[in-house]
Amino acid sequence: MKITSIGHAGFHIETAAGSILCDPWVNPAYFASWIPFPDNSELDWKALGQCDYLYVSHLHRDHFDEANLRDNVSKDATVLLPDYPVPDLKRELERLGFHKFVETTDSVKTTVTGPKGSLDIMIIALRAPADGPIGDSGLIVSDGETVCFNMNDARPVDLDVIDEAFGHVDVHLLQYSGAIWYPMVYDIPRKSKANFAAQKRQRGMDRARSYIEQVGATWVVPSAGPPMFLDEDLYGVNDLGSGIADDAIGDLDVAPGTNPVPGDVTSIFPDQVTFLEQMRIHGTDDGVKHRGLMMVSGSAADFTGPTLDGIEHPYPPEEVFGPNKKAYLERMRAKFAPIIAAEKASWAPAEGDKLLPALRELFEPIMAQSDLICDGIGYPVGLVMSPHSSSKEVTDETEIVVLDFPNRIVREPKEGEGKYRYGFRIATEIVRTVLRDNEPDWVNTIFLSTRFTTWRIGGYNEYLYTFFKCLTDERIAYADGWFAEAHDDDASIRKDGWEIQRRCPHLKADLDKFGVVDGDKLTCNLHGWEWNLPTGRCLTSKGHELRAEKL
Template sequence: MCHDAAFLFVADGRSVLHGNDARLTAAQARRAKHLAGDRLDVMALQASGASWHPICYEYPAAEMAELSASKRMSKLRSVQRLVRQTAPELAVPFAGPPCFLDAEVARLNWVLDQKDGAFCDPEVATDWLREHLPAQHFDHFKPGDSLDLDTGEIVRDPVSAGFTFADAARDPYLERYAADRAPHIAGVFAENPEPGPGLFDRFAAHFEYLGGLSDYFLRQIAMLVRFEVTGPHGGTWDVRLSPDGVSVGEAAPDARPHYRITTAGRWVESVLSGRMAWEDLLISFRLSLYRDPDVYNDHLVGLLKHANAPALQAVEAYETERDWSERITVEWDGGRYDIPRYCPHAGEDLAVGAIVRDGRVHCLAHNFSFDLATGVCVNARAANLTSRRIG
């Protein structure tokens, strides 16, 4: 029962569900508990998503703060509901916040701010979850800590015990950390040198290859993506992905891109040469993005992420062969609405994995929001929810 690297361990009458760095649905977590004999001794949870949105996007400060707060709370509420559904003996928040040691991305360390950042640290996540689920046992761990599953005793590592995520201690710690890792960071740059001549030709060939992998994905993307590639042999290049295929060329002054992605040529070259995948580049935060309109396109990211025909075919089959017959009723502002039980994006059970707020269904698995009146996804490109008012 694995989803995005979630694992269930059962031995000697004890069970651990390792859900860090995973997006488990409530149904998957409940199934794991059932497989473990209807008891989970420990459930590790991802309390901060590994996401480049909104951090890498070009938003005004006020909008960035609003989006970051929404992202943070959406993730915490998702964890809250997952724990409520499974009731482990001990729930342990993991993940986040990221920190940046290289000067190229050090400006992003504002995400560590405990008040405004999109990613909360384990201490903050544990405190929030304890407040909102007071009957549930929560704790968090640092490197070297140990837990005895039979007694529940936690032994704290004496070195890690002195570490805190508090803002006042952060900057000196990061300076020392960056100095310690400087040779390794330099090694990464050495392994990913500046590109040579012909970068555009290699770039164009790469996207022409991607465009031949799935007609379905091209239909779902149907947009112009502009790449601003900085450094030697870079340029501003437009990639038009449409049902008719893919075309790549120099950016046209009068063309309006839906996505704009800016990054250094050395990282583009690393993707083209196979040293890293597009997802590695995105999650490295070594790029900036802009959307117009500001609507997420999951299929564009999926094409870059998977980049092979069998995986794309599997996604297509899942999205086109789902059973929409099972439906539920939700209420908002005195009205009752009939909606499918499962999210049209990735199949989260909306009966337990969603909230209704401001006339919208908010799926907590991936933060997709659907307008109840129209069924339209308002913050991403996704299939219509097919909602209808029944009372």
């Protein structure tokens, strides 16, 4: 088995039975904030795209690169599809022209056969609303000789299924670095922010080491690592503060207010060198049974079972790490400046009508469908929007909109309302862009970009970020149902002479809201699925039985 790193969480896996292209991300993502590190734009993407199989783990933009998939990947590739309850990933791939799918079952070993031979695969699908944009996944591949677990940035709970189905894992590819906006965007004192960042950074690496110990692979490749932040407004988010001599701190050209200070670790984005050292310190790289392996974009390693037959790098990896990292990022900043400028030019203009009507039209129907999530948020949330700025400055052009979750409405602030328990300051043009593009997910567009600031009083509110992630009828129905099922899986409703389970067996929609009874037949109007009420049998698909009783 030959495994080539193609950047970030992306890999090209070659076997005698065919090749698999995994998560091929190359174009800047999240409002051009994230760029693959090290740079992978010089790889031969047309050649990589002539693959037998395509695996896209989930819809995060640093995994699902629409332009690259559209322009460079063969539409005759067979897609290895995770078992997600909401079919957004399949729909997006079909829209791009992909038409061959192997629809896997969560955590079940499957044999895929093509003209070149057969491969054993398993996809572990994570389905909670917090897992990616309604789903995240990891892929296990065996060519009969070598077993590779591409965990990318999934966080599976049950890893015993891998050992039961495949035995020993030879190569483990996993995330070890941050992929979040906390605490960089928070309105808190700088020293507190540095302390929180150090804790977040270490927790991420500790979690990755825990996975290494559970999987027990011979070789571990740190991947899905930090992106590069090359825009001048975000440059200070890069991991430059640690490991830089004190007398060099003042020479760093980073955004105002974000210069690293001696002793501070202000970035949650450790790089590969940092994590490999963590593995050695904590014994997850013992140099014998378990070993860390450095791979950069273009590195290719050949494995025969647990044996590394050889590895080739496109350049010495040290050229982009340690003392050379700042110079490398400066070169990349110059290279990508025109690309970032073009991306910014494509954003919606900051000027325009008031945003309140458009936000009311977007959010209020979602609020009306998500009682449990709105109640879980439990308080009004403020959106402060100013042209070209996410700073605290309030000007005549600033518009404040309140998401009043207790009352399920979007409104103007009330006089004397004061500071909201949770709030976001976002540049107006960014909000107008996601509205223009009908984005179903602000978490994986605005928030991951780190192009905003925020504050909160109290703890992290999972319900709030779930809401922002689920801005379609289908997504919010699933998410609200997920939380409802976690609290009460025996709930029933009474409708037209029948007592029926409250949640649709398909995607957990609330049948009190979406169910229509016509004689002995129930239809869930969210997707049009139908059931025979006397028997509970699903008339649309095999399985998915419904609990129902005539009153």
